Amino acid sequence: MAQIQTITLPAKTSTILVNGTGQRVWIQGQSFYLGGSDVNSHNGILIHGNDNLIDLGNVAFGETIYAFSKHENTITVFYYKTAF
Numbered sequence: 001m002a003q004i005q006t007i008t009l010p011a012k013t014s015t016i017l018v019n020g021t022g023q024r025v026w027i028q029g030q031s032f033y034l035g036g037s038d039v040n041s042h043n044g045i046l047i048h049g050n051d052n053l054i055d056l057g058n059v060a061f062g063e064t065i066y067a068f069s070k071h072e073n074t075i076t077v078f079y080y081k082t083a084f
Contacts, residue, residue, distance in 0.1 A: 002078045011069065012069075012070060014066050017075060020061050021059070022061045024080040025059045026080070027056060028051075029074060032047055034065060034066070037064070039068045
């Protein structure tokens with residue numbers, strides 16, 4: 001079963017999207033950028049399309065992924081526990 005979190009990205013502001021806990025993470029949202037704490041439209045990885053689920057894999061404990069959007073945006077984050 002997944003834990004689901006909805007994150008609202010304010011326009012033109014780097015926002016924490018995922019705090020790593022070792023769980024598998026999938027994200028879904030419209031156009032936005034992923035990166036570090038200084039992510040913006042010039043240095044981030046562009047994610048585009050609201051119907052696509054993007055698999056970020058297992059996000060390591062202590063790793064933080066930030067998101068940036070040119071316009072207010074909503075991102076859904078799905079956390080899954082994986083068996084070892």
